[in-house]
Amino acid sequence: MIKKFFALIMASLLVILAGCGSNQTSSTEKGSTSEKDDKQVVTFWHSMSGVPQETLNSIVEEYNSSQDKVQVNAEFQGTYEESLPKFHSVGGTKDAPTMIQVQEIGSMSMINSGNIEAIQKFIDAENYDMSGLEENIINYYKVDDKFYSMPFNSSTPVMYYNKDAFKKAGLDPEKAPETFEEVEEAGKKIVKSNDQMKGFALQAYGWLFEELLANQGGLLLNNDNGRTDTPTAVEFDNEKGKSIFEWAKRMTDAGTFANYGTNSDNMLSGFLAGDVAMFLQSSASSRDVIDNAPFEVGVAFLPHPEAEERQGVAIGGASLWMSSGKEEAEQNAAWEFMKYLQTPAVQAKWHVGTGYFAINPAAYDEQVVKDAYKEMPQLQVSVQQLQATKPSFATQGALMDMIPAERKIIETALETVYNGGDVDEAFNSAVEQVNAAIEQSNAARGK
Amino acid sequence: MNTESAMPFEYNQVHFEEVKKQQRKKVFLKGLLFLLPSLLLFSIFIFYPMIRTVYLSFFLTNQAGITTVFVGMQNYIDIFTSPIFMKSLTSTFLFVLFTVPGTIIVSLFLAVIANEKIKGIGFFRMIFSSTMGVSVAAASVFWLFLFHPSIGFFNKILVTFGFDKIGWLTNPEWALASVSLSTVWMNIGFTFLIILGGLQSIDSHLYESANIDGAGFLYKLRRITIPMLSPTLFFVVTVSIINAFQTFGQIDMLTKGGPSNETNLIVYSIYREAFVNYQYGTASAQAVVLFIIILIMTVIQFKLGERKVHYQ
Structure with missing residues (x-):
């Protein structure tokens, strides 16, 4: 009886092993066929969905058919938040992609992971000239005088507004409100002219808070936003940080504020349905919003409090990272593709197709862009806003690996205020929590 | 002896x-x-x-989840002194309280009426159990549209009848109830199917004898159906409670734990700690707490519940 049982187990183990074995052979076969084609395969993980994904796929296809040495396989790996942990868990193994697109706030966590090859190595190897790129982008991605990753898709937050609603409320549709106070006034007029429409929506989104702070010249973290040394505490615990909460509170009290919580899709569909007249969102949504709105859409600079001067915005978006531990030929192939992505022609297509701005300013001279501007002058706003930005630690953006935690805390605090919570209480508790998160993060690194 | x-x-x-x-x-x-x-x-x-x-759970970790500093019980002390985790615990218990009895009562009702032998009953049985075939993600997207603050079905109805709009997923007072409502809907299919199976296996002689004695519908329900169904109900309750404690999908899709952490159920909180904040230590401590809670709940159920369950 027992013997029979053993035999059964052994037999089943054999089947399993055989299964594994045949799998392996099939995968090596696959590898050899691709070698026959003499093409170097580059795996590229990205997080673009919707319209940007279509544009990116067509760029990759064009690249693959333009030459016969490199085959780029673009793979969608979920949102930035989903793909980064995936990379961290496979980083350094053979399952890791050759290159991956990582959100700006993931930069520090990528550098700390140790599974990446700073692209400075490739820049030095052939003396590649990076100075052709947008100055603000260079400022953001140059850490300790070194490029770790290749900038790719960058956007800034802008204010979208409903021009038709502005006209109806007796406001000038060509002159968008510039300050917090003007936004409030405009909101009141809009609600007065149409009680079905709210004035303004601010998605509870940490990134928007950071940008509204940067626009006032406020720092998020100490040690110059983490640019000179690892931050040890927050630095937004002042009037500048609080002004954003108070602004939301005043509009909530006046009944002109539309609360969509943390959901950007709801906010967008609310705007398109004529439920709210103004909202803040990344310029990367430009094409989506302009194409889908049944009314005329205006795009304007990010507002700032009257008391503070406009400083401009920090770069949002993502950059491309190179995996370490890959064969040199594979890395070089990925490097070639990275360079291709920042050529003016590709950047022009990218800019027009999505609303991300071109990281290579030469793209703005391309005919595609000029034509698109004639049709959609709104696309220019994010570019102008970026070029009007005053370089400083504030507009360089904060750098630390706990920023995702910070964002969640800020979002929670903002939501508390949207739902009638006390500003001081919500703000102070947020400051406390972010400080605790910074402490824990520093402790976990063993520093 | x-x-x-x-x-x-x-x-x-x-x-x-x-x-x-x-x-x-x-x-x-x-x-x-x-x-x-x-x-x-x-x-x-x-x-x-x-x-x-x-x-x-006794360590701090770096982003790859590799342990860096030994902190002993500190992670546990931290989570139990954190108002956010305590809120997450309260929300989880409330969520269980909202969803489990609701699901079972509705499914039991549907199963009892679907157990009648009438023409075309198969169609109704299919409809009632159909939510089992809908994935959590698809169902959540569907509910997201219903709950939409401005163009959602629910708010449209409210406005038509002259009521104020409700921020189903953005108002802290409503969010947990809204998520619970959609969860009840999602779970009905499975629970319905199990209970219906239980009902079908009840010996029809019992009903026949009761009929001869002239027992009414409610009397039969109380004295035959429920007692004979108790093993099935016991199974469904246990499984539903465990499922409710481990809810993740609909939270991630509908609210992302918001507004103000109101729907930040424990598994979602673990996910955020581990895969967004990269604090695998804290996340593990929370996971251990969840394990202990579910263990205790299940032991209590078996101790209390089993006494009342009637096995054939």
Whole structure:
């Protein structure tokens, strides 16, 4: 009886092993066929969905058919938040992609992971000239005088507004409100002219808070936003940080504020349905919003409090990272593709197709862009806003690996205020929590 | 008991015991052998990860989840002094309270009416159990549209009848209830199917005898259906409670734990700690707490519930 049982187990183990074995052979076969084609395969993980994904796929296809040495396989790996942990868990193994697109706030966590090859190595190897790129982008991605990753898709937050609603409320549709106070006034007029429409929506989104702070010249973290040394505490615990909460509170009290919580899709569909007249969102949504709105859409600079001067915005978006531990030929192939992505022609297509701005300013001279501007002058706003930005630690953006935690805390605090919570209480508790998160993060690194 | 009657034959007794012991050993080994495949699988996929989780919960980790600093019980102290985690616990218990009884009452009702033998009942049974075929993600997207603050179906209805709009997912007072409502809907299919199965296996003689005695519908429900169904109900309650404690998908899709952490259920909180904040230590500590809670709940259920369950 027992013997029979053993035999059964052994037999089943054999089947399993055989299964594994045949799998392996099939995968090596696959590898050899691709070698026959003499093409170097580059795996590229990205997080673009919707319209940007279509544009990116067509760029990759064009690249693959333009030459016969490199085959780029673009793979969608979920949102930035989903793909980064995936990379961290496979980083350094053979399952890791050759290159991956990582959100700006993931930069520090990528550098700390140790599974990446700073692209400075490739820049030095052939003396590649990076100075052709947008100055603000260079400022953001140059850490300790070194490029770790290749900038790719960058956007800034802008204010979208409903021009038709502005006209109806007796406001000038060509002159968008510039300050917090003007936004409030405009909101009141809009609600007065149409009680079905709210004035303004601010998605509870940490990134928007950071940008509204940067626009006032406020720092998020100490040690110059983490640019000179690892931050040890927050630095937004002042009037500048609080002004954003108070602004939301005043509009909530006046009944002109539309609360969509943390959901950007709801906010967008609310705007398109004529439920709210103004909202803040990344310029990367430009094409989506302009194409889908049944009314005329205006795009304007990010507002700032009257008391503070406009400083401009920090770069949002993502950059491309190179995996370490890959064969040199594979890395070089990925490097070639990275360079291709920042050529003016590709950047022009990218800019027009999505609303991300071109990281290579030469793209703005391309005919595609000029034509698109004639049709959609709104696309220019994010570019102008970026070029009007005053370089400083504030507009360089904060750098630390706990920023995702910070964002969640800020979002929670903002939501508390949207739902009638006390500003001081919500703000102070947020400051406390972010400080605790910074402490824990520093402790976990063993520093 | 045996020892007293076997007293005079002491020698035989010892011998007998020894043989018995050996036999028991053999049976044990045999049993172990039969269990081996599942033990092996369990150790790889359950026991090892569990031990690893407990181990991680005593450390701080870097982003790759590799331990850096030993902190002992600090992670546990931190989560139990954190108002956010305490809120997450309260929300989780409330969520269980909202969803489990709701699901079971609605499914029981549907199952009882679907158990009647009338023409075309198969169609209704299919409809009632259809939510089982809808994935959590698809269902959440569907509910997201219903809950939409401005163009959602619910708010449209409210406005038509002259009520104010409700921020179903953005108002802290409503969010947990809204998520619970959609969860009840999602779980009905499975629960309905199990309960219907239970109903069908009840011996029809019981009803026939009751009919002869002239018992009414409600009387039969109370005295035959519910008692005979109790093992099924017990199973459904246990599984539903465990499921409710482990809810993740609909939270991630509908609210992302918001507004103001109101729907930040414990599994979602673990996910955020581990995969957004990269604090695997804290996340593991929370996971251990969740494990203990579910363990305690299940033990209580078996102790209390089993007494009332009537097995045929």
